[in-house]
Amino acid sequence: MYLSRIPLNPARRGTRKFLSSPQVTHAAVMAAFPPGTATHTGSDGRVLWRIDQHGNDIHLYVVSPGEPDFTHIVEQAGWPTTAAWATRKYDQLLDTLAVGQAWHFRLTANPVRNALTRPDATAAKVRGKATGLNAADQLNWLGCKASDAGFTLAESGPPGQREDDVRILSRDTLTFRRGTATINLSVATFEGTLLVADAERLRTALTTGIGRAKGYGCGLLTLAPAG
Incomplete structure (x- = not known):
């Protein structure tokens, strides 16, 4: 790689x-x-x-x-x-990743939820189109993805007021053409500190990406020494 x-x-x-x-x-x-x-x-x-x-x-x-x-x-x-x-x-x-290490990270991603719709009163819920999230939901999305990606979010702040050490640098909806189609892409860039929980899963996340729209500049997680 x-x-x-x-x-x-x-x-x-x-x-x-x-x-x-x-x-x-x-x-x-x-x-x-x-x-x-x-x-x-x-x-x-x-x-x-x-x-x-x-x-x-x-x-x-x-x-x-x-x-x-x-x-x-x-x-x-x-x-x-x-x-x-x-x-x-x-x-x-x-090859240097190990459980317990702290790293500064940055990730631009396409955080979405699959909306559930009910066509009629008796039908079961079916999978709907992907929809964008608000800022709080985007942070929750990252927290949910973290486990599968082999890390946890570090915490910062005084005792009793500690919060995840992560912030959203930017949020945007990109609109562009792909052939005859118009694409609307909801993106958010996250920055913060992570702790390695599973080195192998984190290696996979670093080389295969996180979330959707990887061909459109989303999913690339990068690390830098913490502090």
């Missing part, structure tokens, strides 16, 4: 396209892998990406089973003469 970081130039038209359309970004990311290169190896990993933006500081992060070549992205949306991209082997971090 590989983890890549590509700086994007906010003045470039390509960057504006990436920010407005996950479909465009997905196509550009997948074009970084030559034919025959592994882009999906089942439970061992898949291509995941996320754009982090802080004012004019914009970076594209990509996790992938195969080693990428982002020359085209740098030419379209980056800094061709001054900065390229950085790629490192991800296994070096994955």
Whole structure:
């Protein structure tokens, strides 16, 4: 597995396209892998990406089973003469995970619930379309996903007032075209501190993603040393 970081130039038209359309970004990311290169190896990993933006500081992060070549992205949306991209082997971090460790994390996800509808008074409930959540529900969604992903949320605050150490950095609904269809995607970016509860499950979450819409920039969990 590989983890890549590509700086994007906010003045470039390509960057504006990436920010407005996950479909465009997905196509550009997948074009970084030559034919025959592994882009999906089942439970061992898949291509995941996320754009982090802080004012004019914009970076594209990509996790992938195969080693990428982002020359085209740098030419379209980056800094061709001054900065390229950085790629490192991800296994070096994955192999260090152990139960009890604390890590700072960031995750952009598509937190939804499957609405239940009742067609008539006697019919059983049936699965409905996915719907977006409010901020409190999105935090609850993350708490529910944490167990399957092999971590718990750390707590902070004075005794008797401790809360999960997590916050929502941004919430948005993205609208973009996919062929003839219009896609509306509810996204939220979470940041906080997690504790490793199951190292193997966390490795799987880091390499296969969390939640839905992984092809549209959701699901990529990244870690940094806590504190």
